[in-house]
Amino acid sequence: MTAPNSADPDRGSAAPLVSLDDVHYAVDGRAIFDGLALTIAPRAVTAIMGPSGVGKTTLLRLITGQLRADRGSIVVGGLDLRHAQRAQLYALRRRMGMLFQNGALLTDLDVYENVAYPLREHTRLPEPLIARVVLTKLQAVGLRGAARLMPGQLSGGMGRRVALARAIVMDPELLIYDEPFAGLDPIALGVVLRLIRRLNDLLGITSVVVSHDVREIALLADAAYLLSGGRVVAAGSMDALRNNQAPEVRQFMGGQADGPVPFHYPAPDYAHQLLDEELPV
Amino acid sequence: MSLARELRDNGALLLANLGRFTLFSGRLVARVPSALRHPRLIVNQVYNTGALSLVIIMLSGLFVGMVLALTGVDLLQRFGSEEEVGAVAAVALVKELGPVVTALLFAGRAGTAVTSEIGLMKATDQLAALQMMAVDPMERICAPRLLGGVIAMPLLAAIFSVVGLVGAYLIAVRVLHVDPGQFWSELKDAMRSRYVREGIWKSCAFGLACSAIAVYQGYVAQATPEGVGRATTRTVVTSSVAVLVLDYIVTAVLL
Numbered sequence: 001m002t003a004p005n006s007a008d009p010d011r012g013s014a015a016p017l018v019s020l021d022d023v024h025y026a027v028d029g030r031a032i033f034d035g036l037a038l039t040i041a042p043r044a045v046t047a048i049m050g051p052s053g054v055g056k057t058t059l060l061r062l063i064t065g066q067l068r069a070d071r072g073s074i075v076v077g078g079l080d081l082r083h084a085q086r087a088q089l090y091a092l093r094r095r096m097g098m099l100f101q102n103g104a105l106l107t108d109l110d111v112y113e114n115v116a117y118p119l120r121e122h123t124r125l126p127e128p129l130i131a132r133v134v135l136t137k138l139q140a141v142g143l144r145g146a147a148r149l150m151p152g153q154l155s156g157g158m159g160r161r162v163a164l165a166r167a168i169v170m171d172p173e174l175l176i177y178d179e180p181f182a183g184l185d186p187i188a189l190g191v192v193l194r195l196i197r198r199l200n201d202l203l204g205i206t207s208v209v210v211s212h213d214v215r216e217i218a219l220l221a222d223a224a225y226l227l228s229g230g231r232v233v234a235a236g237s238m239d240a241l242r243n244n245q246a247p248e249v250r251q252f253m254g255g256q257a258d259g260p261v262p263f264h265y266p267a268p269d270y271a272h273q274l275l276d277e278e279l280p281v
Numbered sequence: 282m283s284l285a286r287e288l289r290d291n292g293a294l295l296l297a298n299l300g301r302f303t304l305f306s307g308r309l310v311a312r313v314p315s316a317l318r319h320p321r322l323i324v325n326q327v328y329n330t331g332a333l334s335l336v337i338i339m340l341s342g343l344f345v346g347m348v349l350a351l352t353g354v355d356l357l358q359r360f361g362s363e364e365e366v367g368a369v370a371a372v373a374l375v376k377e378l379g380p381v382v383t384a385l386l387f388a389g390r391a392g393t394a395v396t397s398e399i400g401l402m403k404a405t406d407q408l409a410a411l412q413m414m415a416v417d418p419m420e421r422i423c424a425p426r427l428l429g430g431v432i433a434m435p436l437l438a439a440i441f442s443v444v445g446l447v448g449a450y451l452i453a454v455r456v457l458h459v460d461p462g463q464f465w466s467e468l469k470d471a472m473r474s475r476y477v478r479e480g481i482w483k484s485c486a487f488g489l490a491c492s493a494i495a496v497y498q499g500y501v502a503q504a505t506p507e508g509v510g511r512a513t514t515r516t517v518v519t520s521s522v523a524v525l526v527l528d529y530i531v532t533a534v535l536l
Contacts, residue, residue: 066409086417093415100413104406118414166414 017042017174017206018063023072025055025062032058034230036072040174045200045207047217047238050227051252051261056210057101059227060176063208064098065089077173094122097167098176103159105151105166111138112147115166122170137165142191156183164192168199175199177209181216193220214253218242226252228261305500306493309423316424326429330391330492331437337386342441345378346370346448353449354457363453364463368471370449376476379442380434381528384487387434388520392495395426396516399499400509408500423496430492431485438484475535483531490527491520 016039023036032055040046048056061067062074065081074081079092105114115134119125125133138144141161151159160180167175177196181189197220200207211217217224218238226234226241226249234241234249242253251259267273316323353366399422402408408418446468453459495516502512 061409064413066412090415090417093413096413098410098413100406100410102406104410106407106410107402107405117416121414121416163410 015042016040017077018208019073019075020063021073023062023074024070025058025067026070027058031230033062033069036227036231038225038232038235040206040208041223042206043200043204044222045196045209045220047221047224048208048210048227049212049214049217049224049252051212054227055230056212056227057178060098060178060208060210064093064096064176094170095173096176097170097172097174099160099164099167099178099180101178101182103151103156103163105154105159105163107151109151110147111143111149111151111154111162114151114162115169118166118170133169134165137169138162140168140195141165142188157185157188160184161188161192164195171203172205174206174208177207177211179211180209181211181213189216196220214255228252301501302494302497305497308419309427309493309496312417312420312424313428315417315420316428319421319425322421322425323428323432326425327432330387330395330426330429331433334387334390334433334437335440337390338383338437338441339444341382341386342374342379342444343448345382345441346374346445346450347452349373349378349445350449350452350457354453354459363457363459365467365471366449366453366459367446367464367466367468370446370453371468371472372476374442374445374449375472375480377480377528379438379445380480380483380487381524383438383441383484384434384491384524385521387430387437387487388491388495388517388524391430391433392491392516392520393513395430395492395495396499396502396513397509399423399426399496400502400504400512403500403502404504404506404509423500426496427489427492430495431488434488434491435481435484438480438487442480479531479535482535483528486527486531487524490523494520494523 018040020039021037023033024031025033025036036059048059050056058067062069062081063076065076065084068081077092077095079088081089084092105111106117109117112134115137116130119130119133123130135144135147138147141164143158143161143165146154146158146162151162154162160183164180175196180192180196184192193216196207196209199205209217209221221238223236224238224241225232228248234244234246236244241249244250244253248260250256251261257263349370350366353369354363357363357365357369399408402418402422408422411418411421450461450464454461454464498512498516498519499509502508
């Protein structure tokens with residue numbers, strides 16, 4: 001695997017492909033993002049990390065225009081999503097690929113048709129060429145032999161690998177991965193890690209990886225953002241994050257239960273609750 | 282006081298839901314022209330909502346027709362005009378029972394299937410995945426289901442009425458010994474093109490309403506197993522009420 005932070009001298013120096021500035025977003029009055037600002041450099045693998053529930057998936061939905069920010073600016077590929085029309089948004093999405101956390105394969109189509117779907121929708125390629133492209137992508141994720149299986153016949157990890165093949169079938173400029181390592185066995189994990197890196201380096205794709213798997217991200221990311229409390233609390237290379245002495249960063253990178261980010265959901269006193277005869281819950 | 286507040290709150294909620302449904306239906310109808318460019322998707326939906334409902338529609342139509350004949354002959358015998366049963370069955374089936382009962386069965390079978398399918402697609406991020414592939418789910422998923430229902434409903438209602446007439450014939454003529462010639466001639470005399478037109482208008486309106494409600498409930502369903510379950514229940518309840526209300530409105534307008 002190509003080492004992060006080393007392959008491309010231009011990486012990170014060009015204008016950012018994705019830029020968020022002072023983004024505010026709330027759900028039912030609860031602030032998810034409160035002045036979030038970050039940039040994604042082109043042709044780099046950028047990791048978005050943070051504890052569960054911090055809004056990592058929401059951030060991806062904001063970047064892809066599936067959600068609209070309450071306030072602040074989100075610019076992707078030169079398009080300001082605040083003022084984007086539906087047609088512009090769909091044109092932008094043709095340049096993107098997204099790997100969903102659960103794969104999100106279309107359950108009425110088999111593996112082959114799932115991967116071929118974007119090609120059939122957006123191109124007029126002849127069938128033999130579609131077949132070659134689809135088989136090439138399925139070979140890359142090791143599932144060429146599963147082409148005629150239905151999504152219900154796949155394991156969770158296999159489903160996500162098919163979804164990855166579908167995400168790359170249009171050769172997108174920006175690839176977004178939502179928790180790509182969850183549920184993968186070590187062999188598939190290694191393959192996916194190498195594949196993300198290879199796609200990035202060979203095709204010049206910009207990758208955004210949302211994950212809380214620090215070990216895997218360390219092998220892959222050129223730059224990382226750590227989110228907490230609706231803001232970026234640390235940013236930089238993985239080495240910079242590891243050496244960061246801020247308590248929130250140390251707690252997350254070290255996987256400690258005690259720290260500024262509470263592990264326990266707010267609750268009454270533990271001993272009092274256990275000793276109380278009526279055991280209120 | 283609390284009852285008044287509850288009534289006010291529920292009224293406001295109902296209006297808000299009606300407003301949301303109306304806006305959604307507007308967006309849905311706006312996607313119909315582009316959905317027409319994918320006739321295979323529409324044919325699939327006519328098959329899913331129509332052909333797969335045939336058995337339940339035919340079986341129900343047969344028994345409704347049989348009950349109409351039994352009750353009709355019993356009542357008409359008192360006036361010595363049991364041969365009129367063909368006319369009674371035909372008018373009742375074509376004008377009223379065919380469209381209404383078909384729509385209620387449609388809501389229970391095809392409507393719930395559409396709602397749960399779209400709801401599960403939402404819960405498993407398939408709708409979001411389509412959006413991310415620059416494919417509009419309103420155009421590819423919702424509009425074809427709307428059109429499928431609108432096309433299938435009048436056909437199902439016609440089949441329901443025809444099978445109902447066969448059921449009425451079997452009971453009236455074969456079991457209760459009404460003269461077959463009189464059965465058919467009274468039926469023919471009583472039928473007016475106005476009744477057929479009314480039946481067609483009603484089934485088209487019911488098809489539109491039931492399909493739009495089923496699609497809407499699936500699309501706005503909470504993305505959880507409980508949420509999808511609740512949405513399918515709402516589809517049946519809302520569609521049934523909508524069919525009965527629309528039945529009155531269309532009847533009053535076409536009178």
